[in-house]
Amino acid sequence: MLIYALRRLLGAIPTLFIIVTAAFFMMRLAPGGPFDQERTLEATVMANLNATFGLDKPLWQQYAIYLGNLFQGDMGPSFIYRDKRVHEILAEGLPVSVQLGASALLLAFVLGTALGTVAALRQNSRVDYAVIAVATFGITVPNFVVAPVLSLVFAVMLGWLPAQGWGDWRQMILPVIALALPQVAVIARLIRGAMIEALRSDHVRTARAYGLPARMVVAKHALRAAILPAISYLGPAAAALLTGSIVVEQVFNLPGIGRYFVQGALNRDYTLVMGTVVIVAVFVVVFNLLVDLAYALLDPRVRYD
Amino acid sequence: MTDTAAPGRSLWATALLRLRRNRAAMASLVILALIACLAIFGPRLAPHGYAEVYPEFVKVAPSLRPYPQEDQVIPAAERALKRARVELGEITIDNGTVRIPLTSPREIDPRLARYLDRSDVFTEARIVDLSPDGKSAVAEARVQQLYFLMGTDANGRDLLSRILISLRISLTIGLLATAVALTIGVVYGATAGFLGGRIDNLMMRVVDILYSLPFVFFVILLVVFFGRNVVLMFIAVGAVEWLDMARIVRGQTLSLRRREFVQAAEAMGVSGGAIIRRHIIPNTLGTVIIYMTLLIPKVILLESFLSFLGLGVQEPLTSLGVLIAEGAKNMRNAPYMLIYPAATMTVLLFALNFLGDGLRDALDPKDR
Numbered sequence: 001m002l003i004y005a006l007r008r009l010l011g012a013i014p015t016l017f018i019i020v021t022a023a024f025f026m027m028r029l030a031p032g033g034p035f036d037q038e039r040t041l042e043a044t045v046m047a048n049l050n051a052t053f054g055l056d057k058p059l060w061q062q063y064a065i066y067l068g069n070l071f072q073g074d075m076g077p078s079f080i081y082r083d084k085r086v087h088e089i090l091a092e093g094l095p096v097s098v099q100l101g102a103s104a105l106l107l108a109f110v111l112g113t114a115l116g117t118v119a120a121l122r123q124n125s126r127v128d129y130a131v132i133a134v135a136t137f138g139i140t141v142p143n144f145v146v147a148p149v150l151s152l153v154f155a156v157m158l159g160w161l162p163a164q165g166w167g168d169w170r171q172m173i174l175p176v177i178a179l180a181l182p183q184v185a186v187i188a189r190l191i192r193g194a195m196i197e198a199l200r201s202d203h204v205r206t207a208r209a210y211g212l213p214a215r216m217v218v219a220k221h222a223l224r225a226a227i228l229p230a231i232s233y234l235g236p237a238a239a240a241l242l243t244g245s246i247v248v249e250q251v252f253n254l255p256g257i258g259r260y261f262v263q264g265a266l267n268r269d270y271t272l273v274m275g276t277v278v279i280v281a282v283f284v285v286v287f288n289l290l291v292d293l294a295y296a297l298l299d300p301r302v303r304y305d
Numbered sequence: 306m307t308d309t310a311a312p313g314r315s316l317w318a319t320a321l322l323r324l325r326r327n328r329a330a331m332a333s334l335v336i337l338a339l340i341a342c343l344a345i346f347g348p349r350l351a352p353h354g355y356a357e358v359y360p361e362f363v364k365v366a367p368s369l370r371p372y373p374q375e376d377q378v379i380p381a382a383e384r385a386l387k388r389a390r391v392e393l394g395e396i397t398i399d400n401g402t403v404r405i406p407l408t409s410p411r412e413i414d415p416r417l418a419r420y421l422d423r424s425d426v427f428t429e430a431r432i433v434d435l436s437p438d439g440k441s442a443v444a445e446a447r448v449q450q451l452y453f454l455m456g457t458d459a460n461g462r463d464l465l466s467r468i469l470i471s472l473r474i475s476l477t478i479g480l481l482a483t484a485v486a487l488t489i490g491v492v493y494g495a496t497a498g499f500l501g502g503r504i505d506n507l508m509m510r511v512v513d514i515l516y517s518l519p520f521v522f523f524v525i526l527l528v529v530f531f532g533r534n535v536v537l538m539f540i541a542v543g544a545v546e547w548l549d550m551a552r553i554v555r556g557q558t559l560s561l562r563r564r565e566f567v568q569a570a571e572a573m574g575v576s577g578g579a580i581i582r583r584h585i586i587p588n589t590l591g592t593v594i595i596y597m598t599l600l601i602p603k604v605i606l607l608e609s610f611l612s613f614l615g616l617g618v619q620e621p622l623t624s625l626g627v628l629i630a631e632g633a634k635n636m637r638n639a640p641y642m643l644i645y646p647a648a649t650m651t652v653l654l655f656a657l658n659f660l661g662d663g664l665r666d667a668l669d670p671k672d673r
Contacts, residue, residue: 015514018514022523023523023526026523026526026527027526136655136658139658140602140651140654140655140658141650141651141654142606142609142610142650142654144609144610144613144626144629144630145629145647145650145651147633148629148632148633148636148643148647149643149644149647151633151636152636152640152643152644156636156637156640157640243610246614247610247613247614250614251633261525262525262614262615262616265525265526273526277526
């Protein structure tokens with residue numbers, strides 16, 4: 001198990017390397033630079049700026065320097081926010097994004113599991129149809145429709161919750177719901193399907209035959225088998241949450257890292273964009289690893305060696 | 306099924322029968338046909354051009370009555386004639402025609418009617434009843450009758466016309482980008498499945514790696530850095546969405562490869578490429594069509610996502626994503642700017658998804 005984890009971690013390094021390299025060269029091949037403004041700068045000023053940020057060196061050298069610094073945890077200076085290093089900017093935004101994403105993931109998992117289980121236990125009842133309707137809606141309607149509409153209804157029209165900003169728990173409610181809804185839908189659907197199957201399986205029938213209380217049978221025996229597909233979906237869910245957070249952070253004006261990515265790309269802030277890509281890539285890779293390990297812990301049939 | 310004794314029915318006939326029984330799918334089919342008609346003919350039939358700006362009617366609310374509404378006419382006339390340096394008398398409106406008595410210490414120039422024509426509110430403005438000394442006159446003009454059934458946007462453009470053109474753009478990009486994704490996915494999957502062995506392993510390993518990448522981030526980079534042209538959008542979107550298709554087609558190909566007709570073709574010395582083209586790809590088409598209907602909404606979604614971030618279609622063209630983003634910006638004082646595009650998008654996606662699900666259920670041979 002430990003060896004498997006280590007091997008997977010080592011295996012992730014080439015993936016990260018490919019991502020960093022691809023992003024670096026893709027960005028540099030593109031026309032335009034961070035210092036192209038509406039008012040063109042004097043040639044000497046431009047040369048000085050380029051020299052300060054090391055943009056005058058050959059591309060491969062810049063790449064080597066960037067990689068070297070990256071290994072030491074330095075993501076270089078931001079080209080646009082002049083007095084800050086990229087890792088400082090990201091360190092400010094990351095807690096917001098992580099808090100948002102983690103809350104949404106937790107909500108999606110708990111609510112999705114609960115809805116799916118309830119629907120499966122009362123198959124073809126009204127509750128079941130309601131859950132299916134919610135799930136279909138959540139899967140069909142994307143974040144960028146849900147987020148502004150939630151904001152319009154609950155913040156602008158009803159005035160129950162703040163429409164923007166960060167810091168108060170009330171300000172977290174709408175963004176988390178908007179971000180979590182599609183994942184709630186998928187997880188509820190997965191759990192419902194797996195639960196219906198699990199409830200018909202032999203080991204659940206045996207547990208019932210032993211006279212275990214119904215709640216125990218569902219919680220301990222059926223759910224344990226039914227939860228596996230949802231666990232393995234958490235990897236893609238995390239990736240979807242990352243993309244969704246770009247939209248949600250924009251709609252609710254949250255100071256996370258999602259907005260730095262789009263802004264940075266539009267401003268040609270090379271290092272900032274690279275920083276975001278590296279963080280996101282590391283996050284996705286590590287999360288996928290964790291999901292695989294959790295899978296092994298929960299499902300005794302899975303063996304890694 | 307109970308009707309096994311009935312004469313043989315082809316796969317497609319059975320599928321059609323099953324599809325007809327699926328009410329949600331049939332309703333979706335009707336709605337989609339309607340939406341397609343709106344996208345094709347709507348922009349031509351719409352009362353206003355999608356890029357036509359009415360500066361006098363910025364963010365007017367949706368209404369079944371024509372604009373300008375009664376209380377707007379007199380202020381509009383006063384505004385229009387403000388720079389004409391004439392005294393205005395009492396303005397009267399009669400049967401769609403406005404009469405404005407004018408007096409001036411100097412002679413009135415009849416060309417002054419142009420001030421009225423320039424406004425969106427009036428047409429056919431002219432000076433009548435010019436007094437002999439030329440110092441007083443009456444200006445007459447017809448009041449426009451403009452219908453904005455869904456209101457206007459922040460630039461004074463008709464929202465209905467913009468939704469119609471955005472439907473056309475979203476559907477076109479959806480179909481073309483799906484075609485791109487389809488082509489890459491089918492060719493890649495069929496090749497991997499047909500060649501098999503180590504090459505197959507390698508090719509599918511690449512797909513696995515791509516799956517685990519935060520691919521949308523690369524699409525955003527691509528679109529930002531290489532300009533926001535529509536062709537690039539197709540390629541970017543197609544390049545992301547082909548992965549599922551490649552996996553499905555590969556699976557199909559692996560099973561087709563062992564069938565007799567492929568082996569016969571091989572025995573006759575048909576080349577690998579020709580077998581893929583003539584035998585493998587046509588036989589995967591049924592599955593491919595099902596997944597295509599499920600792919601279209603995903604592609605439309607991705608395009609709208611990019612447009613929502615301001616990276617997609619450029620002004621004055623528009624897409625549903627752009628309209629929703631603009632609506633989100635203006636929802637405080639013009640909520641209809643968010644509601645109508647969001648509702649359109651929701652209906653479109655629901656219809657596409659229900660039809661896709663219905664087709665899959667109808668064509669899936671698993672639960673026959």
